[in-house]
Amino acid sequence: GGSPSGEGTAGGRDDTMIYGKTDGGTTFVHNYNVVGPAVDKAPNMELIYEPLMRVDYSNGAVVEPWLAESWEFDDAGTMLTVHLRDGVTFSDGEPFTADDAVFSLNLPIEQPEFSIAGVTYEKAEKVDDLTFTVRFAAPSFATVKQFANILLPMVPEHVWRDQDLNTWTNPEPVGTGPFTLAEFKPQQVTLTARDDYWGGELPMSTYKIIPTSADAAKAQLLRGDIDIAQGSWANGEQEYTAKDPEHNLYQLYPNGGAMSAMFNAGKPPFDDVHVRRALAMTVDRTAITTTLQRPGTESGPTGLNATVYADWINPELADPWPVDAEAAKAELADGGWTVEDGALVKDGESYRPTILFNNDWAWGSYADIMINGWRDTLGIEVEPAGQPTAGYYDAMNLGDFDITAASTGGAGVYGVYGFLDSDFVVPVGESATLNQGRWSNAEADEIIAAMESTDDEAELKELGLRMQELVVDEVPFSPLYDNFYFVEINAKRWSGWPTPDDFDHIPFVGMGPDLILTMLDLEPTEG
Amino acid sequence: MRAVRRWGFLLRRLGFYVAAAAAAIVLNFLLPRLMPGDPSSAIVEELQRVSGQQVPPETLESIRAIFGDPDQNLAQQFVGYLGQLARFDLGVSVVNFPVPVSELVLQALPWTLLLVGTTTVLAFVLGTGLGVIAGWKAGSRLDSVLTPLTAFLSSVPYFWVALLALWVFGFVLGWFPLSGGYDANLAEGFNLPFLASVLHYGALPAATIVFSAFGGWLLGMRNMTVTTVREDYVLLAQAKGLSRGRVILRYAARNAMLPSFTGFAMALGGVIGGALLTETVFSYPGIGYLLFESLNKRDYPMMQGVFLIVTLATLLANLLADSLYVVLDPRIREQG
Amino acid sequence: MRTGLLGAGLVRGWKVRVGLSVIGFFVLLALLGPWLTASIPGLDPRANDLTAIGQPPSATHWLGTTQFGQDVLAQTIEGARGSLFVGFLSAVIGTALAILVGLPAGYFGGRTDAWLNFLSNLFIVMPVLPLILIVAGYMQGTGLWVIALIIGFFGWSGGARTIRAQAMSVSNRDFVLAMRTLGEPHHRLLFHEVLPHLTGWIAAMFLSGVIGGVMTEAGLAFLGISDSGAISWGTMIQAAQQQSAVLRGMWWWFVPPGLCIALVATAATLVNFGVDELANPKLRAVRRSVVRRTQGRAAETTVGSDV
Amino acid sequence: MVAQFVPDTDRSDAGTTSAREAGGDVLHVSGLTVEYVTGGDPVRACADVTFTLRRGEILGVAGESGSGKSTLITALTRLQRPPAVTTAGSIVFHPRDGGPAVDLVTASPKTLRALRWTSLSIVLQSAMDALNPVMRLGAQFADALRTHDRTLSKDDAWARAAELLATVGISGDRARSYPHELSGGMRQRASIALALACGPELVVMDEPTTAVDVVMQRQILAQVLRLRRTLGFAVVFVTHDLSLLLELADRIAIMYAGRIVELGTARELYDDPLHPYTRGLRDSFPPLHAPLTRLTGIPGTPPDLRRPPSGCPFHPRCPRRFEGCDAHLPELVTSGRSDVGGHAVACRLHDPTVRPETTAGGPA
Amino acid sequence: MTATTVPAPSAPGAAEPEVPVLRATDVTRHFTVRSAVGARSVVRAVEGATIDLHRGRVVALVGESGSGKTTLARLLAGFYAPTSGEIVLEGVPVRQRRGRVERGYHKDVQLIFQDPFGSLNPLHRVRHNLERPLKLHHGVRGKAELDRRVRELLERVALTPAEQYADKFPHELSGGQRQRVVIARALAVEPKVLLGDEPISMLDVSIRLEMLNLLDRLRTEDGLALLYITHDIASARYLCDDVVVMYAGEMVEGGPKEQVIADPQHPYTRLLVESSPDPGRGARDREALFDADADGLGEPPSLIDPPPGCRFHPRCPFAMDVCRTQAPPRADLGDGRWARCWLHATDPTLPEPAPDPAQENQ
Numbered sequence A: 001g002g003s004p005s006g007e008g009t010a011g012g013r014d015d016t017m018i019y020g021k022t023d024g025g026t027t028f029v030h031n032y033n034v035v036g037p038a039v040d041k042a043p044n045m046e047l048i049y050e051p052l053m054r055v056d057y058s059n060g061a062v063v064e065p066w067l068a069e070s071w072e073f074d075d076a077g078t079m080l081t082v083h084l085r086d087g088v089t090f091s092d093g094e095p096f097t098a099d100d101a102v103f104s105l106n107l108p109i110e111q112p113e114f115s116i117a118g119v120t121y122e123k124a125e126k127v128d129d130l131t132f133t134v135r136f137a138a139p140s141f142a143t144v145k146q147f148a149n150i151l152l153p154m155v156p157e158h159v160w161r162d163q164d165l166n167t168w169t170n171p172e173p174v175g176t177g178p179f180t181l182a183e184f185k186p187q188q189v190t191l192t193a194r195d196d197y198w199g200g201e202l203p204m205s206t207y208k209i210i211p212t213s214a215d216a217a218k219a220q221l222l223r224g225d226i227d228i229a230q231g232s233w234a235n236g237e238q239e240y241t242a243k244d245p246e247h248n249l250y251q252l253y254p255n256g257g258a259m260s261a262m263f264n265a266g267k268p269p270f271d272d273v274h275v276r277r278a279l280a281m282t283v284d285r286t287a288i289t290t291t292l293q294r295p296g297t298e299s300g301p302t303g304l305n306a307t308v309y310a311d312w313i314n315p316e317l318a319d320p321w322p323v324d325a326e327a328a329k330a331e332l333a334d335g336g337w338t339v340e341d342g343a344l345v346k347d348g349e350s351y352r353p354t355i356l357f358n359n360d361w362a363w364g365s366y367a368d369i370m371i372n373g374w375r376d377t378l379g380i381e382v383e384p385a386g387q388p389t390a391g392y393y394d395a396m397n398l399g400d401f402d403i404t405a406a407s408t409g410g411a412g413v414y415g416v417y418g419f420l421d422s423d424f425v426v427p428v429g430e431s432a433t434l435n436q437g438r439w440s441n442a443e444a445d446e447i448i449a450a451m452e453s454t455d456d457e458a459e460l461k462e463l464g465l466r467m468q469e470l471v472v473d474e475v476p477f478s479p480l481y482d483n484f485y486f487v488e489i490n491a492k493r494w495s496g497w498p499t500p501d502d503f504d505h506i507p508f509v510g511m512g513p514d515l516i517l518t519m520l521d522l523e524p525t526e527g
Numbered sequence B: 001m002r003a004v005r006r007w008g009f010l011l012r013r014l015g016f017y018v019a020a021a022a023a024a025i026v027l028n029f030l031l032p033r034l035m036p037g038d039p040s041s042a043i044v045e046e047l048q049r050v051s052g053q054q055v056p057p058e059t060l061e062s063i064r065a066i067f068g069d070p071d072q073n074l075a076q077q078f079v080g081y082l083g084q085l086a087r088f089d090l091g092v093s094v095v096n097f098p099v100p101v102s103e104l105v106l107q108a109l110p111w112t113l114l115l116v117g118t119t120t121v122l123a124f125v126l127g128t129g130l131g132v133i134a135g136w137k138a139g140s141r142l143d144s145v146l147t148p149l150t151a152f153l154s155s156v157p158y159f160w161v162a163l164l165a166l167w168v169f170g171f172v173l174g175w176f177p178l179s180g181g182y183d184a185n186l187a188e189g190f191n192l193p194f195l196a197s198v199l200h201y202g203a204l205p206a207a208t209i210v211f212s213a214f215g216g217w218l219l220g221m222r223n224m225t226v227t228t229v230r231e232d233y234v235l236l237a238q239a240k241g242l243s244r245g246r247v248i249l250r251y252a253a254r255n256a257m258l259p260s261f262t263g264f265a266m267a268l269g270g271v272i273g274g275a276l277l278t279e280t281v282f283s284y285p286g287i288g289y290l291l292f293e294s295l296n297k298r299d300y301p302m303m304q305g306v307f308l309i310v311t312l313a314t315l316l317a318n319l320l321a322d323s324l325y326v327v328l329d330p331r332i333r334e335q336g
Numbered sequence C: 001m002r003t004g005l006l007g008a009g010l011v012r013g014w015k016v017r018v019g020l021s022v023i024g025f026f027v028l029l030a031l032l033g034p035w036l037t038a039s040i041p042g043l044d045p046r047a048n049d050l051t052a053i054g055q056p057p058s059a060t061h062w063l064g065t066t067q068f069g070q071d072v073l074a075q076t077i078e079g080a081r082g083s084l085f086v087g088f089l090s091a092v093i094g095t096a097l098a099i100l101v102g103l104p105a106g107y108f109g110g111r112t113d114a115w116l117n118f119l120s121n122l123f124i125v126m127p128v129l130p131l132i133l134i135v136a137g138y139m140q141g142t143g144l145w146v147i148a149l150i151i152g153f154f155g156w157s158g159g160a161r162t163i164r165a166q167a168m169s170v171s172n173r174d175f176v177l178a179m180r181t182l183g184e185p186h187h188r189l190l191f192h193e194v195l196p197h198l199t200g201w202i203a204a205m206f207l208s209g210v211i212g213g214v215m216t217e218a219g220l221a222f223l224g225i226s227d228s229g230a231i232s233w234g235t236m237i238q239a240a241q242q243q244s245a246v247l248r249g250m251w252w253w254f255v256p257p258g259l260c261i262a263l264v265a266t267a268a269t270l271v272n273f274g275v276d277e278l279a280n281p282k283l284r285a286v287r288r289s290v291v292r293r294t295q296g297r298a299a300e301t302t303v304g305s306d307v
Numbered sequence D: 001m002v003a004q005f006v007p008d009t010d011r012s013d014a015g016t017t018s019a020r021e022a023g024g025d026v027l028h029v030s031g032l033t034v035e036y037v038t039g040g041d042p043v044r045a046c047a048d049v050t051f052t053l054r055r056g057e058i059l060g061v062a063g064e065s066g067s068g069k070s071t072l073i074t075a076l077t078r079l080q081r082p083p084a085v086t087t088a089g090s091i092v093f094h095p096r097d098g099g100p101a102v103d104l105v106t107a108s109p110k111t112l113r114a115l116r117w118t119s120l121s122i123v124l125q126s127a128m129d130a131l132n133p134v135m136r137l138g139a140q141f142a143d144a145l146r147t148h149d150r151t152l153s154k155d156d157a158w159a160r161a162a163e164l165l166a167t168v169g170i171s172g173d174r175a176r177s178y179p180h181e182l183s184g185g186m187r188q189r190a191s192i193a194l195a196l197a198c199g200p201e202l203v204v205m206d207e208p209t210t211a212v213d214v215v216m217q218r219q220i221l222a223q224v225l226r227l228r229r230t231l232g233f234a235v236v237f238v239t240h241d242l243s244l245l246l247e248l249a250d251r252i253a254i255m256y257a258g259r260i261v262e263l264g265t266a267r268e269l270y271d272d273p274l275h276p277y278t279r280g281l282r283d284s285f286p287p288l289h290a291p292l293t294r295l296t297g298i299p300g301t302p303p304d305l306r307r308p309p310s311g312c313p314f315h316p317r318c319p320r321r322f323e324g325c326d327a328h329l330p331e332l333v334t335s336g337r338s339d340v341g342g343h344a345v346a347c348r349l350h351d352p353t354v355r356p357e358t359t360a361g362g363p364a
Numbered sequence E: 001m002t003a004t005t006v007p008a009p010s011a012p013g014a015a016e017p018e019v020p021v022l023r024a025t026d027v028t029r030h031f032t033v034r035s036a037v038g039a040r041s042v043v044r045a046v047e048g049a050t051i052d053l054h055r056g057r058v059v060a061l062v063g064e065s066g067s068g069k070t071t072l073a074r075l076l077a078g079f080y081a082p083t084s085g086e087i088v089l090e091g092v093p094v095r096q097r098r099g100r101v102e103r104g105y106h107k108d109v110q111l112i113f114q115d116p117f118g119s120l121n122p123l124h125r126v127r128h129n130l131e132r133p134l135k136l137h138h139g140v141r142g143k144a145e146l147d148r149r150v151r152e153l154l155e156r157v158a159l160t161p162a163e164q165y166a167d168k169f170p171h172e173l174s175g176g177q178r179q180r181v182v183i184a185r186a187l188a189v190e191p192k193v194l195l196g197d198e199p200i201s202m203l204d205v206s207i208r209l210e211m212l213n214l215l216d217r218l219r220t221e222d223g224l225a226l227l228y229i230t231h232d233i234a235s236a237r238y239l240c241d242d243v244v245v246m247y248a249g250e251m252v253e254g255g256p257k258e259q260v261i262a263d264p265q266h267p268y269t270r271l272l273v274e275s276s277p278d279p280g281r282g283a284r285d286r287e288a289l290f291d292a293d294a295d296g297l298g299e300p301p302s303l304i305d306p307p308p309g310c311r312f313h314p315r316c317p318f319a320m321d322v323c324r325t326q327a328p329p330r331a332d333l334g335d336g337r338w339a340r341c342w343l344h345a346t347d348p349t350l351p352e353p354a355p356d357p358a359q360e361n362q
């Protein structure tokens, strides 16, 4: 290519790892106000600010230590005691103590506008320099994952204490992470590795983030201009990996969730489980994954990924539903529904459902596949209703949809199902931030509450199995295909990357601790 | 006396642009208030999407408090808005809270100015130049090829040309980079490699815009030249025995060019619109991409800020065109 | 010189004929599209052929298929409907507004004109696309109707200026004054004396409006602000762009819709050339061959008598 | 095609001819034919025009609208544009300095350009349109002056422009004005001054005073006459106002349907018009002082040049047509009775070979 | 249909003191124009004009370009409201509402424009032009009746056979024919006053006379009151009874045509007459005919900032001190003649006027 790829220029390419960020626009904004309600913050702020814990997706999405070395709940599940790792320092040399942790955890409590991580505790209190407690109102065994959220980072109290967070953009961030900010330009951000990082020594001295577009990143990867990028690459196996199988890595790590069809149980006809079942049974998931060029990634009906939740999932419910028109028709008949002229009819009322989806995810064609399927199998004419991102969320939150395409999933079984709590249900027309499908079920409420009040793994698994059955039976949502962390790596410069077959951490930029672990394992290649 | 008159004309135009700017400000103020949607819920939804976490309702309330209460009385809001504008405070970006919109806009503006500025000038020069030639030789082979061809070229949507250009010159041939404003391996600064890189990265977007925009000028200029060439003063210039070049330049082209300046506003509008689209194709770090992003993420303050700046810049460019027109046309006619 | 007459003179030039034919072809396509795609097997714009995903043109899929195994030809035909619908509707609205503003401004002059002219100048100097973008952005998830309305609503100013200028010049022509002297009321003067002279301009404006509408819709769709449930050329390009069709060399996906837009726009431009030439006879280029032939003859004769 | 002056002979002994004509003729036009080539039938706007222009003489050309006057002017100056094409004839120009005669029809662009303005200049009907609206007057003068005299400095050219303006009664400092800053009369005078800038031998004027009113017209023409007295250029003056020409011109050519139908001195044409058309034209101007009689003008309308009538183009309107007029095209022949230059007419009434029975009465 | 029954009035010059059909008294019209700067200035297009139009009589209005002739005609036609002064139609003052007179006024006063092509809408057939006024003013309905009336009108202006012309478009007619249609259209409303604004100046010389003869016929046959505006003083003499001369927005002289033309009293009239070509002037040296001193004559004045006093004084060879300061009064010279010139002012306090310049040539 004619582009100056810049070998050996500023920063020393050999010692640098470059990340082509595709989802942050064309420029970066110098904003390390990491707790602010901004959607776009400075890129890779999680390499500077770290959370207390991490979620291990290689192992049932359980929570593992990070800055916190260990923790335990009291029996009631309302008081969590956390023990911090010793020897952690901020990049300005100050030690990281319980004071900083308590300050960081109490920030969103004291200033709700900075409560972006969805915290549920009431207060954090220092016990000693390396110990503190977190108090909950209700049993909260299941919610410890919130401390693994990178949106709940540990910030230095001595720097942050006196700042007005409504205006402060934290231009010179000081954190516990492995990197410090070297230079911030809108079109390139350069981080320098610390030599006193608690987790060990990084193999690279510089980490550079450049903004790029999804398409451009692909070309840059092919040319080796960048080392890592992320995002799905349809047919990436042929178009990328096949060209240099050794160095061109296109990796998919299941994130445990799925893209699902969510039904609006808040209004007819989808308040009727028969209708929900019938439609869920007649989605041609294979057609979708075929056009996605991700064969074999159809989701099972539970919403739990069979790989991630191998130990948790009911094997009988793991397989994706095939298209079963007869069963679906029987369901409709059971519910007393007929299909007339493309509409669902019952008791003289006739419904023409629509399917809401996000235009910006180019989802219209998948909607078409579903619509075609429903027409062909059941004769129901479902109208497509694409919306740009903003309108999509609006419609979804207000319950202004019949069927919508939405991502489901979360950390752990509770994380996946927690949103179905009927506490979150509001009438159609009012904005709901959770359970937009407005499904309420007493049994589900009971299971969710039980999950929150225990940290006994066996009990949790039992609850999980009950919940799976309930979901498969009631179909509040119907998973379509698995969601993944898509990672594209050009391993010409750095080797030692994990692979989806064998990983302890995902090399996904943005999953702070996982990325750090990945980087610690890398080695520069020769040449 | 003449100078006074010219200044008078400009002052009047200035008055118009001030009024237009005022209208833009009012529009900018009213639009978000007349339209459905509010920034606070947008921000919460975005957060939810990005973090995959549940955002509690208290957060929504608190965020509401930051971005202004939609239930405040309109007049009060307007006064407050004007006060903000006077301080060049365009509000705080939702997506990049708490970074001020003005900072982001100012960061993106130079790139767009560079792109739109140079391409407008280039397209104008190229278009009018070729237009004069085609118009002078109206009916010639050159004209009969160039004119319909240009009609076709100027009919191709900007972003489509951009896509094709990206494909051919970026992917297939690899001559030009695919996104960004300059090579990430270079340090920003006023040095040769950096400037060369800026040129290299800007070349394809610029070429795209010039490609799509020059046709309009060409066609307009051709028609004006054809009309002007038939004017008596051109006939007289020929009768005077002036050289052909002089007749074309000083008599035909010089006069044929004038209406281009009155049409500038419309042409500029098209170029700006096209440039916005082109920027998104090339991920060029300008205002267009900023607008695109703020639209996608429903960053209302940013949308407003960008629109205001784009409008003011357009008005300013038009004022410049008017000034140039005054210099070029001693008659300072009111209409073109 | 019959500037006002549209009829015979207009259809004579090749430009106009070619232009009208192309537009007619696409209009027909838009009208017959659903019937065509329904009656030709395999030509369903929304059906997914899972055996042909992202395939280049072939015998079964003449223009190839998309990433989703959908037939590009069928989509292009269906897209004509969406695009031209927006184009025509927005042009109707824009033209109506332009006439509504431009005609009284030009005819009445004075204060009426001052205000209306200010209004249209205002809209002229405003960067319209960003404005449309923003308004369409606010009206989240708009259908083609709303898109067309918005485009029309913001796209009348240039036309109004033209109409105003022409109405002004026609209104000042003696025949309007003469009919006024006869005691004709304003509305008759406006609609029977002035307006018929503007038909050429209005037609040109309408066509420009159609192009503008098609192009703007494509732009909006490209940015994701259109109804992606509906198929238009713009949403096709957007879908292609979303699926990295460019990078992946799936040219058959994004070239046809773009080309169609360009063709319609070129056709409209050609028709406008014709209208321009009619209005401004000076633009009517002399056919070179004719001149050359005669000049040749002239040279012969003069040479003959001279040497 | 009747040519009283055959270019061949002129060419063959150019030297002697020039010498002979040195004090005599400046232009020999012969058989000049100009057509407008449009889609359908060509329009023959000048047909077989033949005349001689004497040095320093004012030749008036009069005729109705559409009779080809402007076409003749642009053809004479070789300024016609497509679709006008000179299809036949010659325009031989004899320079004052005795240089070789040039046929303007076949002359190269370079030769032509050298002749322009120094030998041959033009005044157009509307000075507003003929002056470049965005150039100062002085610059438009300097343009012409410096093109033909490359040694002239810019300042000198401007100074000369000021002098020239002064000769037509416009103060020299007006050279800095733009055309729109002058009144109509001033502009017209300025463009006359411009035409004289390089001392031409021949100035053609296409209705130079129709746009101004009678008082200004007289004023301007008075100036033209005065300048002609001192500079000695010849003038071809085109107008549709025969009554003006009768007062102004030495000789007058009457055009009808692209042809010269009568050519003679002003006196001859007024006192004794030979062609019925000329007579009708003369009688279309009511007198200002003489007793009023009822005048009728010339009934009918001028012919469509695309489809000219057969025979004499005037015959459909002619009160004195007789048999054969609709078949035979009369040629322009010098009438025996006339004095000096010859009073020529193209009418079968005056063709000695044709004798209609009805002409006994003679002109009424 | 009243006009046709009225007997033609007697020969020019013998007018009885009857009430004029249309009378303008001391009419002034100013235009406010805005320059590009936005500065307002006032164009004094017509100042203190007084004119009477009588049945069966033709008044010619002559004057140089920009002297306000058209403006006056349009004032009389009801296009403009006078800035001051009064227009009286058959003894009734004309009122204007929002710049427009009532339709009834147009029934009595019709205006004919200079350019016969421009004043016919090229998109309408001749028939349309004639039917509109019939419908508007006479409520003529029904095809047969309309046809009959259209034919009548065309025949009155000698466009025969009428059927052949009724369905033609203007571009299919010659200039003279078009002007006839224009006149027929004006006649269709059966007006009492016809205002011709240079109705023949755009026509070919050869057909101008036909048009003048037609107007003359209408005057005599229908008893129309005619205002004939022209540049061409010779044609004015041919057609009209009285001549009024305008200069720079003001009327400077008026009276029976022969007297005014043969013996102009105002220096401007004299200049005008002398400047007009007249082949019948007899043998004269060309140089003598064109002896105007161009530099001395100066330019016509600006109407925005007209010269004080007599507007002609900067160009007048007889200008006196008083001319520069005071506008001359109208001096009646008998026989219906009048002039607005200090040379003829009878004010005893003023200096003795110079010998009458007009006499020198006699």
Ligand SMILES: Nc1ncnc2c1ncn2[C@@H]1O[C@H](COP(=O)(O)OP(=O)(O)OP(=O)(O)O)[C@@H](O)[C@H]1O
Pocket: D036, D037, D038, D043, D045, D063, D064, D065, D066, D067, D068, D069, D070, D071, D072, D082, D083, D084, D240, D305
């Ligand atoms: N561009 C043209 N194409 C075709 N015919 C033309 C063109 N220009 C002039 N003619 C025709 O040529 C003839 C002579 O036109 P020309 O302008 O020479 O007449 P003219 O005597 O100057 O008339 P006027 O007094 O109106 O200026 C007319 O019949 C006219 O219709």
Ligand SMILES: Nc1ncnc2c1ncn2[C@@H]1O[C@H](COP(=O)(O)OP(=O)(O)OP(=O)(O)O)[C@@H](O)[C@H]1O
Pocket: E031, E032, E033, E043, E044, E045, E063, E064, E065, E066, E067, E068, E069, E070, E071, E072, E303
């Ligand atoms: N509507 C108007 N607004 C401003 N000024 C006007 C208007 N109409 C006429 N005038 C001015 O009034 C003056 C008289 O114009 P008018 O047309 O009456 O003159 P005229 O005698 O008819 O001239 P011509 O012989 O050229 O037709 C001119 O200076 C003209 O510019």
Ligand SMILES: [Mg+2]
Pocket: D069, D070, D071
């Ligand atoms: Mg002419």
Ligand SMILES: [Mg+2]
Pocket: E069, E070, E071, E197
């Ligand atoms: Mg006038």
